[in-house]
Amino acid sequence: MTMSILMLKKPANMRLGTKAILAVVMLLGAISIILTTFFINRQKSSLMEEMRKRALSLASNMAFNSQLAVFASNTRDLRKLIAGVKKESDIEDAYIVDQNGLILMHEDTSRVGEQVGFAAELDTLQLQKWIPSQRSDIWRTIALIEFERKTADSDEVLIFSSPDNTESGETAAYSEKLGYAVLEVSLDSMNAAISQGTKRAVIITLVMLLLGALAIIWLVRSIAVPLYRLADATRAVAQDDLDLTVPVKRTDEIGILASSFNHMIRQLKVSRERIEGWNRELEAKVRLRTKELEEKHYELEKAYEVLKTLDKAKDDFLSLVSHELRTPLSSVMLYSEMLLDGLDDSPEVRTEFLTTIVDNCKRLTRLINDVLDLSKIEAGRMPFKLQELNFEKLLNDTLSSIRPTIESRGIGLICEDTQKDSRLWGDQDRIIQVLTNIISNALKFTPEGGKITVSFSSEDGMGKVAIRDTGRGISKEDIPKVFDRFSHLGSIDHHTEGTGLGMTICKSIIERLNGRIWIESELGVGTTVFFTLPTPSRPLEMANGEKKAAEHEIRPE
Amino acid sequence: MKFDPNKILIVDDEKALRMGLSVCLRNAGFEPVEAADGKEALRMVVKHRPALLILDVMMEGMSGLEVCRILRKNSETRQIKVLFLSAKGQIKEQDEGMEAGGDYYMTKPFEYRKLIKIIRKLIEDN
Numbered sequence: 238m239t240m241s242i243l244m245l246k247k248p249a250n251m252r253l254g255t256k257a258i259l260a261v262v263m264l265l266g267a268i269s270i271i272l273t274t275f276f277i278n279r280q281k282s283s284l285m286e287e288m289r290k291r292a293l294s295l296a297s298n299m300a301f302n303s304q305l306a307v308f309a310s311n312t313r314d315l316r317k318l319i320a321g322v323k324k325e326s327d328i329e330d331a332y333i334v335d336q337n338g339l340i341l342m343h344e345d346t347s348r349v350g351e352q353v354g355f356a357a358e359l360d361t362l363q364l365q366k367w368i369p370s371q372r373s374d375i376w377r378t379i380a381l382i383e384f385e386r387k388t389a390d391s392d393e394v395l396i397f398s399s400p401d402n403t404e405s406g407e408t409a410a411y412s413e414k415l416g417y418a419v420l421e422v423s424l425d426s427m428n429a430a431i432s433q434g435t436k437r438a439v440i441i442t443l444v445m446l447l448l449g450a451l452a453i454i455w456l457v458r459s460i461a462v463p464l465y466r467l468a469d470a471t472r473a474v475a476q477d478d479l480d481l482t483v484p485v486k487r488t489d490e491i492g493i494l495a496s497s498f499n500h501m502i503r504q505l506k507v508s509r510e511r512i513e514g515w516n517r518e519l520e521a522k523v524r525l526r527t528k529e530l531e532e533k534h535y536e537l538e539k540a541y542e543v544l545k546t547l548d549k550a551k552d553d554f555l556s557l558v559s560h561e562l563r564t565p566l567s568s569v570m571l572y573s574e575m576l577l578d579g580l581d582d583s584p585e586v587r588t589e590f591l592t593t594i595v596d597n598c599k600r601l602t603r604l605i606n607d608v609l610d611l612s613k614i615e616a617g618r619m620p621f622k623l624q625e626l627n628f629e630k631l632l633n634d635t636l637s638s639i640r641p642t643i644e645s646r647g648i649g650l651i652c653e654d655t656q657k658d659s660r661l662w663g664d665q666d667r668i669i670q671v672l673t674n675i676i677s678n679a680l681k682f683t684p685e686g687g688k689i690t691v692s693f694s695s696e697d698g699m700g701k702v703a704i705r706d707t708g709r710g711i712s713k714e715d716i717p718k719v720f721d722r723f724s725h726l727g728s729i730d731h732h733t734e735g736t737g738l739g740m741t742i743c744k745s746i747i748e749r750l751n752g753r754i755w756i757e758s759e760l761g762v763g764t765t766v767f768f769t770l771p772t773p774s775r776p777l778e779m780a781n782g783e784k785k786a787a788e789h790e791i792r793p794e
Numbered sequence: 795m796k797f798d799p800n801k802i803l804i805v806d807d808e809k810a811l812r813m814g815l816s817v818c819l820r821n822a823g824f825e826p827v828e829a830a831d832g833k834e835a836l837r838m839v840v841k842h843r844p845a846l847l848i849l850d851v852m853m854e855g856m857s858g859l860e861v862c863r864i865l866r867k868n869s870e871t872r873q874i875k876v877l878f879l880s881a882k883g884q885i886k887e888q889d890e891g892m893e894a895g896g897d898y899y900m901t902k903p904f905e906y907r908k909l910i911k912i913i914r915k916l917i918e919d920n
Contacts, residue, residue: 556884560852563881564808567902571814574906580821593810 254461261453262446269442277435284427288327288376289367292422295325296365296380300418303333304384307341307415315342322420329375330421333382334359336414355379359417370421374428378420383412463491467498479506557723558608561737565597565604572597600736607738611722614745621664621749625773628659628693628700635672639680647685653692661700662771663750671746674739675704675766681735682708682764699752699769710760719756720744743768797874799917800825801844805835805861806879807853815848818906824913832856836864839871845917848909851880851891859894866895875916879904 251259299322306314315333319342322331332343338356340348358368358379365380466483473481479502483495572590575581613619632652636643643650661668679689687707694701711719718724723737747754747768758764802824804815812828819826827842829835831853839847847865851858858878865871876898878891883901891899897916900909 556882559883560881563883563902564811567881567904568808568810568814570903571811571818571906575814575817578907581817590814593814597810 252461253464254457257457257461258450258453261457262450265446265449265453269446273435273438273442277431277438280434281431284431288422288424288427291327292376292378292420293365293367293380295322295328296378296418296420299331299420300365300380300382303418304382304415307333307382308384312342316344319344327423327426328420329423330419332419333416334379334419335416341416353419362417374424376422376424378422380418380420382415382418384415460491463487463495467491467495470498470502474502474505479509554722558604561604561723562601565600568597569594569601604736604738607736607742611738611742611745614742614749619667619749621667623662623664623750626661626663626665626668628661628702631661631665631668631672632691634665635669635676639673639676642680643689646680648680648683649688651688651690653690658695659693659700660773662773663752664746667746667750668770671743671768672702672704674743675768678735678739679704679706679708679764679766682706684708695772698772698774700772701767701769703765703767705763705765707763710762710764711756711758712760716756716758720754797843797845798825799845801842802826802846802848802913803829803835803838803842803844804848805829805832805838805853805858806848806850807831808850815906815909818910819913822910832858832861835861839865839874844874846875846877846913848877848879848913849896851878851882851887859890862891862894862896875919877909877913877916879909 299318303315303318305311306318319331319333322328323344330344332348333341334353335341336359338353338359340351340353343349343351354371355368355377358366362379362381365378368377368379370377463483470481470483482499482502485492485495485499487495572594576587576590610619636650640650676689676691683689683706689707690703690705692703692705694703720740720743722741724740744754747770750770752768752770754766754768756764756766800823802819804812804819804826805828806812806815807830809830812830816826816828827838827844829838832855835847835849835856838844847861849858849861858880862876862878865874865876876896878888878896878899879902880887880891880899881902888899888901898912900912
């Protein structure tokens with residue numbers, strides 16, 4: 238605050254408190270100066286008046302007392318009188334002047350007969366006069382010395398006029414001027430008193446001014462400081478600091494303002510916290526959403542990859558199928574054209590050509606059927622009729638169609654049924670299809686005089702079937718390829734026999750029936766194909782989560 | 795190495811097709827010989843010195859493309875004409891055949907008269 242006063246800012250830029258203090262102090266100062274001046278002047282004029290009165294009374298006394306002595310020219314009495322008057326305080330000088338302005342009597346005898354400087358004043362003098370002298374600190378009082386003679390009676394009476402009977406009803410019949418009593422009065426003591434009084438007044442004024450200023454400062458501060466605090470608080474709030482509270486210690490308007498302000502800040506804080514809460518919630522939601530989107534994106538990418546792979550697999554499969562279809566088709570076309578053109582036109586050759594055509598047509602049919610079967614099984618559209626089956630019966634049904642081929646090739650078929658309970662749980666036609674396929678394959682690779690052994694065992698609620706041949710076996714590297722589509726492993730003249738899809742279909746069916754299929758083989762010794770299937774004691778749950786239907790039928794999806 | 799302009803080697807793992815083609819080619823005045831796979835084909839080339847190979851692409855073991863490349867690498871067999879006869883008919887696969895050094899690429903199923911016409915043309919070019 239003092240700083241701002243010292244720096245003398247523009248009024249508009251000063252703080253409110255400073256402005257108030259300045260204004261009040263200036264007002265106080267002005268009032269004090271006016272009052273002090275007024276009182277000093279009053280005192281001065283009253284002192285002057287007092288001095289005048291005293292001087293006049295002294296002078297008239299002196300004039301009255303000197304009447305006779307002047308009249309009689311008694312210098313001794315006059316000197317005594319003057320010495321007496323001079324003893325009075327403030328009297329600088331006292332003397333008597335005659336009618337012509339010459340000093341008649343003075344303490345200093347050398348001055349007797351001297352012409353006074355104010356002789357002109359004397360002519361206009363009535364009774365007495367109070368006039369300034371040449372020196373500012375000395376005033377001069379002149380009183381007329383006269384005497385009266387009453388002419389009421391014949392005998393003349395000398396009457397000395399008293400100083401205070403001028404207003405009496407008696408009229409002077411005759412008066413004669415004898416001279417003038419002159420008093421020179423020093424104003425020094427009066428001036429000293431006045432200056433002392435002035436000094437005191439100034440000190441009092443200054444003290445009052447100081448006290449007033451202090452009071453004002455205290456008052457303004459008691460109002461302004463809380464206001465400054467409020468202003469600082471609002472600034473802090475504007476700069477986003479809501480943890481601030483203004484102390485409330487009073488109940489006046491400022492206290493109300495402060496508590497309202499605190500309340501407002503609390504409300505602001507609550508609102509801001511709420512908004513921040515919403516913000517956080519939103520952010521969390523956005524994060525969650527982003528994460529979800531990322532996950533979705535990842536899933537979609539994965540799905541896309543899977544689809545791409547599947548699409549590629551489909552393309553590859555189609556290309557393979559197309560190749561497998563074109564091969565027999567080209568034989569059919571070639572032989573048909575040859576027949577049309579009559580090439581090598583003997584009946585035997587013609588029969589041979591036609592047989593080739595028919596064989597290739599059969600092969601095409603098988604191929605188409607197998608492709609359809611496989612795609613149905615893999616797409617889950619193949620209906621499975623699940624029931625309790627007897628393996629022995631299944632094997633007999635299978636062999637009834639293959640047995641002639643086996644016998645014609647002189648291959649021994651041994652059925653090792655080591656267990657009495659050979660029950661299985663599955664689809665009859667599909668299992669016969671699998672058995673036919675595997676046994677036909679075994680036949681293909683088993684030389685004449687070889688042996689095919691079929692055995693059944695059951696453990697852990699699963700029935701296990703093994704078909705062992707004494708063929709040339711499959712190399713280790715080729716075993717996994719057996720179940721590939723169109724693998725055509727090892728058979729030289731496969732085209733007239735299989736489609737290359739047999740084992741793939743077997744695998745699909747067995748896995749669909751919740752079983753497992755695998756191959757063990759040794760080159761030159763033989764190959765064994767194993768597959769397992771559930772037994773009725775442990776009914777299967779279909780692979781891929783398919784539910785068992787009421788009549789144990791797996792319906793197309 | 796001198797080649798017999800009448801001899802044609804049919805390489806295909808499909809027996810029926812080989813037999814049918816042999817009949818056709820013989821009828822057209824050629825001397826066909828047969829091979830069931832790539833290795834046999836190379837042996838037959840050395841043995842019979844055919845002027846042209848009818849070569850299947852997809853075969854067990856050595857593929858038709860490999861057989862063709864081997865023929866092209868060897869200076870003695872470089873002039874032998876190669877006619878691919880394949881069930882794989884896509885443009886990409888045809889390009890592969892031509893890149894491997896084939897002189898012609900024919901897709902199954904085919905018309906045998908057209909095949910013989912092309913064989914004649916290829917042999918005359920030589």
